[in-house]
Each structure stands twice: as structure tokens, then as C-alpha cells.
Amino acid sequence: MNKKNLGILAVMATLASGCTSMGVEPWERDILAKDEMQLTTDAIEAATDDHIYFSKEASSGGRGFGGGGCGCN
Amino acid sequence: MKDRNSKSVSAALAAATCTLLGSGASAPVQAEEDPNWDFNSALLYYGEADDRVEDISLSFLAKRLLVDDRSLSIGLTVDVLTGATPNGAIRQDVPQTFTRPSGDSIYTIPAGALPLDDTFKDTRAALTVGWEQPLGRLWKTSVGFSGSKEYDYLHLGLNGSISRDFNNRNTTLSAGLALSQDSWDPVGGTPIAFAPMLDVGDTSNKLGDEDKDVIDIVLGVTQVVSRRMIVQLNYSFSDNSGYLTDPYKFLSLVDGTTGDTLTRTPAPGAEGPSHEFRFENRPDERTKHSLYGQTKYYMNGKVLDASYRYMTDDWEIDSHTVDVRFRWPLGETSYLEPHFRFYTQTAADFYRISLVDGDPLPAFASSDYRLGEFDAITAGLKFGWETDKGNEMSIRAELYQQDGTIPSSLLIGNQIGRETYPDLDAVIVQFSYRFSR
Amino acid sequence: MAGRGPAREVRVESGSGCLAGRFSAMASPCEILIETADTDEARHLSEVAAAEAWRVEDKFSRYAPDNVVARINSAAGEAIDVDAETASLIDFGNTLYELSDGRFDITSGVLREAWKFDGSDSLPTRETVERVLQRVGWHRVDWQSPTVWMESGMEIDFGGIGKEYAVDRVAQQLRDVSGKSALVNFGGDLAVTRPPTERQGWRVGIESVAEHGPAADKVIELRAGALATSGDARRYLLRDGVRYSHILDPRSGWPVEDAPRSVTVAADTCTQAGMLSTLAMLEGENAEAFLRTEQVRHWCRR
Numbered sequence: 001m002n003k004k005n006l007g008i009l010a011v012m013a014t015l016a017s018g019c020t021s022m023g024v025e026p027w028e029r030d031i032l033a034k035d036e037m038q039l040t041t042d043a044i045e046a047a048t049d050d051h052i053y054f055s056k057e058a059s060s061g062g063r064g065f066g067g068g069g070c071g072c073n
Numbered sequence: 074m075k076d077r078n079s080k081s082v083s084a085a086l087a088a089a090t091c092t093l094l095g096s097g098a099s100a101p102v103q104a105e106e107d108p109n110w111d112f113n114s115a116l117l118y119y120g121e122a123d124d125r126v127e128d129i130s131l132s133f134l135a136k137r138l139l140v141d142d143r144s145l146s147i148g149l150t151v152d153v154l155t156g157a158t159p160n161g162a163i164r165q166d167v168p169q170t171f172t173r174p175s176g177d178s179i180y181t182i183p184a185g186a187l188p189l190d191d192t193f194k195d196t197r198a199a200l201t202v203g204w205e206q207p208l209g210r211l212w213k214t215s216v217g218f219s220g221s222k223e224y225d226y227l228h229l230g231l232n233g234s235i236s237r238d239f240n241n242r243n244t245t246l247s248a249g250l251a252l253s254q255d256s257w258d259p260v261g262g263t264p265i266a267f268a269p270m271l272d273v274g275d276t277s278n279k280l281g282d283e284d285k286d287v288i289d290i291v292l293g294v295t296q297v298v299s300r301r302m303i304v305q306l307n308y309s310f311s312d313n314s315g316y317l318t319d320p321y322k323f324l325s326l327v328d329g330t331t332g333d334t335l336t337r338t339p340a341p342g343a344e345g346p347s348h349e350f351r352f353e354n355r356p357d358e359r360t361k362h363s364l365y366g367q368t369k370y371y372m373n374g375k376v377l378d379a380s381y382r383y384m385t386d387d388w389e390i391d392s393h394t395v396d397v398r399f400r401w402p403l404g405e406t407s408y409l410e411p412h413f414r415f416y417t418q419t420a421a422d423f424y425r426i427s428l429v430d431g432d433p434l435p436a437f438a439s440s441d442y443r444l445g446e447f448d449a450i451t452a453g454l455k456f457g458w459e460t461d462k463g464n465e466m467s468i469r470a471e472l473y474q475q476d477g478t479i480p481s482s483l484l485i486g487n488q489i490g491r492e493t494y495p496d497l498d499a500v501i502v503q504f505s506y507r508f509s510r
Numbered sequence: 511m512a513g514r515g516p517a518r519e520v521r522v523e524s525g526s527g528c529l530a531g532r533f534s535a536m537a538s539p540c541e542i543l544i545e546t547a548d549t550d551e552a553r554h555l556s557e558v559a560a561a562e563a564w565r566v567e568d569k570f571s572r573y574a575p576d577n578v579v580a581r582i583n584s585a586a587g588e589a590i591d592v593d594a595e596t597a598s599l600i601d602f603g604n605t606l607y608e609l610s611d612g613r614f615d616i617t618s619g620v621l622r623e624a625w626k627f628d629g630s631d632s633l634p635t636r637e638t639v640e641r642v643l644q645r646v647g648w649h650r651v652d653w654q655s656p657t658v659w660m661e662s663g664m665e666i667d668f669g670g671i672g673k674e675y676a677v678d679r680v681a682q683q684l685r686d687v688s689g690k691s692a693l694v695n696f697g698g699d700l701a702v703t704r705p706p707t708e709r710q711g712w713r714v715g716i717e718s719v720a721e722h723g724p725a726a727d728k729v730i731e732l733r734a735g736a737l738a739t740s741g742d743a744r745r746y747l748l749r750d751g752v753r754y755s756h757i758l759d760p761r762s763g764w765p766v767e768d769a770p771r772s773v774t775v776a777a778d779t780c781t782q783a784g785m786l787s788t789l790a791m792l793e794g795e796n797a798e799a800f801l802r803t804e805q806v807r808h809w810c811r812r
Contacts, residue, residue: 023243023297025707031301033710036376036400036408037369039295039305044115044132044505045469047148052119056475056497058418058444059392061309062365062382065232065251065289070197070221082609082789083782083804089605090781093598094678100704102735104776104807105711106728138729142526142709210527210547210708242708 039063111136115505122498125189126156143206152197152223157189159495161322161440162350163427163488164188165334170347174321175261176276179344187495190321192260197223211238219253228255234291243297253287259320266354267434270323272345278352283316301371311361318355324440326351327427332486335430351428353439361386376400389422390444407458412471414451420444426483426492442495447477453501464508471501520560522553527708531556535563536571536673538697542684545691545706555688559680563696566676570599570668572619582658582666589652589659597656599668599675606785607648613792614785615648617660618760619667625765627756631749639763646760674738674784677701681736681780693732694780701736701780716774716809728809730776738783740791741772741811757791768795776807 024032031037040046040063054060055070112135119128130152137145162169170181173192182188199221207213212235219230234249257263262279271278293307325334326349339345367380378398385391396414403409421444423437453471460466477494484492516534523530529552531542542559544552569577578596592600603616624634624642645663652659660666668675673696681694681701691706693714702712711731716739730737740757747754747765754765773790777783786806790797801808 022299023240024300025241028300029297029707031371032297032303034371037303037371039303039367039369041378042113042467042505043148044113044134045503047150048115048117048130048132048503052473052501053416056443056473056499057392057416057449058388058390058421059361059363059382059384059394059416061289061291061311062307062363062380062384062394063305063367064291064307065249070199070223070226070228083786083806085605085609086782086785087778089602089609090779090785093602093675093781094682094779100734100778102776102778102807103705103711103733104735104737105731105733106809109729142713207527 109137110510111138111507112509113505113507115503117501117503120500121156123187124157124191125497126154126158126499128152128154144204146201146203146205148199148201148203150197150199152195152199154195154197157191159442160188160190161353162188162325162348163327163334163440163492165348166487166491168347169334170345171350172270172273172344172346173261174259176271176273176279177261179273179346181347185491195223195225197221199228211242212236225259226255226257228253230254230287232289245293245295247291247293247295249289249291249293251287251289251291253285253289255285255287255315256282257285257316257320258282263316263320264323264352266318267351267428267438269326270346270350270352272339272343274343275345283320285313285315285317287314288312298368303369305365305367307363307365309361309363309365311359311363313359313361315357317357317359318353319439319441320352322439322441323350323352324425324438325349325427326430327485327488329429329431330486332427332484332488334427349430353441354437355423355439356388356437359386359388374402388444390418390420392416392418407456410455410457410469412451412453412455412469414449416449416451418447420446420480424483426479426488427485429485442475442477442497445477445494446480447475447494449473449475449497451501462508464506466504466506468504469502473497473499473501518560518564520553520556522549522556531559533560533563535560536567536676536696538673540696542680543693543695543712544688545708551688551690555684555690555692558683558687559694562680562683563676566672566679569595570672572665572667572669579666579668582660583664585660586662587660589657591656592658593656599671600653600658600666601655602671602781603666603668604648604653610789610792612648612761613759614670614788615646615760616666616668616670617648617651617664618646618758619669620645620663620665621758621760621763624763625747625756625758627746627754629746629748631747633747633749633754643763646763670788671781671784673697673699674736674780677736677780699736699738699780699784700732702732702734705733732776735776735778736780736783737774737776738780738787739772739774740784740787741770755791757788759792766792766794769793770797770810770812772811773797773801774809775801 115132117130130150132150134148164185164187167184168181169188170179172179201219203215203217205215214235216233221228230251230253232251234247236245236247238245262281263283264279268278290310291307295305297303327334335349337349363382363384365382370377380396382394394416398410398412400408400410423439424444425438426440428438451471451473453469455467455469457467475497479494520531520533525543528543528545531552533540540563542556544555546552568574570579572579574580578592582590606614620642624638650661677694677696677699678701681703684692685703692703693712694701706712711733714730714732716728746756755769757766757769759766769791773787775783775787777786790801793800798810
């Protein structure tokens, strides 16, 4: 792993630890519990897009494991 | 109770209970029946302009919720692909003839046209199975299997992930690992790197099948920022090794001065290519790093979903992706969601338009437009609504446009002005239906 | 099942993302699921719950030799004065008697002398039932709070209300002493003290009454309120292919005909849920129609 990637991980670790003061109380999670506030609202749509862009571009993934699993790139 | 207004039984009972228990009674009952099964289905049409690729696909996703927050998901997708895709050769002012990948026949491209291989017909079936369950109060784990099969390609994969909550469940750290073992069994066999395209029936330039292994690691942190905003940051690492070349793509072998493809004549009595073509060759290793950030922000019923991804790899490809969606509720039961995506990538260091006759052969070369330098824009609109039975339907239509650049340093002689990036224009239409039972 | 029954001890065990206090009371396995990782807190709350459950059991059980129920039932025609809590339970029984046109009757307990629901085919004779029926009927009781007077031979039985009442009392106590969410579950009659914060709701499985098939057919997420079930899964008689449920109609002395196998109701309190599920069962083949008219969440199995 090169210096650039170590830097990225360090940023993430700092963010994770610096997040102790951020957040809401459990009874304030009503909006976050809504379907439309989930990070992935539609699993099939997300998988479809991942697959299309994996076939037509040189990048993949990001949100989770990245598409792939086909003979298109 | 038959001749009494029945409504009053509950009301009278509520009053009697209030007297019995005193007024320290609890809040009104909230009991939601968990659907056992959650089904999601979708029909997709993808079509590129200029008779290029067309795809119709049907997907099903079934999720069974079990007690204790455990769940089983099963997904099945079937794709039917038809159409043509650029084969990697440059345009010429004369017609060009190519041998099909099978080695059984030829096809001819008119003068001036972008060479497309239309033997690109395939049916693909993909299956995913996943199991998710909590471990104690703060940990969650999942395992999954994925597999897909098409005529010339098989994918088998396993994945697993684990996550833990912190800070009153406002912060979640997660780690995931996916392993894939894929194998190519190309029509006609795998071409030897840089081998020339031969006449029909001559398979001395082809070998058998090849494998490809992928290891993916994702590390992520999800953070609740406020009552209305959540943020996710992921770092992904991907290591691909094995056969990473496209067995159906090749480059034109050109004259160093004119830039025109060298011609050839097939053997007497045989059919074969009209020009010289060499099969492409990519490294057998590729390491990718991505950084992805996403936020969802709620504003009075409307939801903004914005994400950015940066990717870099050891093929010298860098890319940036910005994706924004905005969900706009219409009344109680429907919504409109415009979508905009911008993508840009730099070319792989072995990306080139053609091979020059007489020059030493490079270690790796490919003219696959997907490894070139381009920008892409997606613009779309989705409309979703809730049916009378409480199920969800939606339809989306999007336009996807790729606009590439060929650096002048890669163009020689007559290629300048004649050779342009095979820009892609595609339309995406998808209808989906979700219901629970 | 006479006497004290199983030992009176409280065990604290770990549940799925919660701690569980378990004990036996009112001939049922009881558990309190608490949204906490603090074992001491869980033990304290479980002991508070168990203490209240046993208090209600001892006070209103018809098996105890010396509680208020025993005094009323052995009064042999004498007037008996009762305390405030007993008075409010009797008032409740009185209201329910009128509300149900006599289908719910706290003096119907003596019918157990005629009926033994042991899965066999031994039905009582018409004469036996008629004879016992002479000692049933709330209209025969003179109730002027706090004084109750019954004919000799009649009995008051709080069995039809007791468990649900205990659930609600325990839930109230836990709500008063703790801000944590807890699920009080006495053998399938349950209530939530306050909405949980670490989950969407307390996941409750409704047991299928089928002889074969999966154990839990439906999962309900209870965020507030209560659930109670009336059913004949285990207590019934079977003769000539006819199933006699243990829900007896006090006006005839015979089991209700065509009652569902089980009725589960969700309501604000366990007492209401229990009464509604019992009243639904007493409606026999009209159980579902009754519940639909009452607009309560319900699940029936036939």
C-alpha cells in the first residue's frame, strides 16, 4: 500500500474517531428510518446501474463490491 | 352484541380498562406485521444508437425476513444481449473484411464505417444468494454467493462482511471481502497475444480457456450527521489477476507514415481478413483503489442523494464520478426523481489506436474505447407510485452519452481527421415492481 | 395444578440484542425482555416484574386457600367486603358482562366441574351441565362496591382476566421505574412498556396452531401497546370429528360452536387485547366479522 492510500485510511480513521460528538438520540431516528433515506433505496436499480457502468467504463464499485462477474470488461 | 352499535364495544372496553388500570396507560398500539417475503422485480431495456448493443434484462430479488433481524436474499437476473460492438480496428477509406471470432466465417465493414463486430449475441443468467444476521447487539455480519454464466464466461464468487455500531449507533464501521474466480471460454479459443488475425479455418493463433481471479476489499464508515442527514465513506481495494484481455478485440497494424492499415490477401481458395490485425494484450495484473463518499439529506419530504467516487489504478486510469439524485414527492403516494451523473476517466497507459508496422511491439496494447479518455453524462427521470394494495411501482428513463478524445499523439498520418472516438449514445428504460407477502 | 407450582426464582439470560429475565407465574413461562446490556439493571427490573406477577397471582388465584377470592368463594351466602383493587376488577367483570350480553361472566368458572379439556372424547351429559349451570350467572350476584353477595355454591374466577391484568400492571411498574424499553411476555400475552430505541419494534412471532408446519407463521413488530391470544391449541375435546374448544358460553354451559382455533388481537393494553380476543372467540363463526367491525388489528386461525 503506497503513501497515498495510507493517507486515505488515516483520514477515514480520523473521521471515524472525530465523529463521537456527532449524531442523534435514538428517538430522533424517525426520518433516517424512512425507506427513501436508506443509502441504497432500490437494490435492483443499483445493481443494474453498477452492471451497465462496469460494462461501458473502466471503473466499478464504490458503494459496495463492484459489479463485475461478467465477460464484458 | 348483535343489536348494539358494535363500535361501542371497543370504546366501552377502553373506558373500562382505563378505570381498571388508572390513567398511567401506555401509548396507542403500534403493531406492524412484518411481511415474510419482500419481492422486487424489474424489466430493463438498454439500447445504444447506431445498431450497437441492445440488452433486455429481467431481474428478481426476493428477501425473506426472519425473526431476530436475520434475512435471506435470493436474486436472479437474466440478460439477453444483441447488437454490435467496436472490434478495435480503425476506420479505412476502403471496405474491410474480418474473420469472426469463431474462425468459421467472415464479415465486411463498408468504407469509412466504424468497424463493429455483430457476433455479439449472448444470454446471461446470474444468481446471488445472501444471508445477513446480527451478532449480539452491535455487530452485524453477512455472507453471500454469486454466480453467472454466459456462453463464453463463467463467474463464481463468495463474499462476506462484518460491521459494528459505535456512538449510540450513530457511527458504523464495516469491512467486506469478496473473492471471485472467473473463467473465459471464448468462441474460437483465446487468441495468442498480438497474434495476427488469420483466414477462416486457421486456428493456429488461438489457445483454449483462461482464468481470472479477483479479490475485493471494502472498508467503510457510515455516520449519522443529524436527524436529516447521513454520510457514508468507503475505501475499496481491488486486485485482478489472470486473463484480463478482451479475446475478441484487436488493433489494426498500420503503416508508420500514412497511418493506413496494411492490406493482406487470404490464401488461395480461402476467405480471410483483408487487412492486417493483431489481437490485443493487456497486463495480467490490475490493482484498483477507490474512495467513495455519499450523503443523503432530507428537506421537508424531499431527499437529496449525492455521491462522489475517485478511482485510480496501476494501468494509469484515473476516474471521477459525481452522481446526484433528487426525490420529489408528489402528493402522498408518488414521487418524481431526476437523476444526473457525470463521469470522466483518463486512458490506460497501454491504450493506443493502432500498432505501427516495423516498430518494436509494446508489452501491452489495446484500442478498446472503454480504456480510453472520455467523459460520460447520464440524465434521467424516474417516476414512482404506490398502488392501491400498497405495492410500489416505478419507471425510469435515462440517456447515457459518452464523449471521448483521442490525443493527437496517438494519431498518425491519415488517421488524423478520419479517426474519432466511437462516442456512445444509449437509452436506459427500466420498469420495476415491489411487493411484500 | 395446585399449590405453589414451580419454584419462584428469576433467571437473567441474554437474548437477541437484549437481556431477558425469566420466571414462572400463573402457570405460564414469563419473560421480560429489556433493551439493556446492564445485567444489574436487567435483574432489578426482572425482580420488580416477578414480584408484581406473583403478588397478583397470590391475590387472585382460585387455588390459594386464604386470599380474597377464597374468602368470597367460601362465604356461603354471607356478604363480603373487598379491597379497592379487587373492587375494580369486579367492576371490570361487571362491565364486561353487560358489554358482551352475558358471554363473559366471572362466575362461569364452576363449569370446569363438568368439563375436562384433556384431548379425550369424554363429553359431559346434558344433565351434568344443567346442574352446574344453576350455579352460574353474574345476574344472580349482588354487587354494591365494596360489598359482594353470592348464593352458596357460586364462585368468582378471575382466570379470564388475571394474566392480562398482571401484564399491564407489570408494564406500568416497569414504565415508572425505568426509561428503557421492555417487552413483558406472560405465556404469549404481552405488552411493551415504551417504544424501543434500538430496533423498529419488538419482534413477536405468532405461533401457528397447525399440527404440522413451521413454528412461527407471522412476525409482528410491536412498537407500543399489547398483544393477547385466545386459542385452543392445547385444550380441547375431540369427539366424532367435532372439536370442542375450551371456550365455554356461560349462557348454555357448552363450548362455543365454530370458534376459530386461535385469535390474536393487538390493542393499547393487554387487558383490552385479551378481552377482545375472548369476545371474538365467543362470537364463534362471526369472530372475524366482530373484530373487523371493532377495527382492531387481529389475526385469526381456523
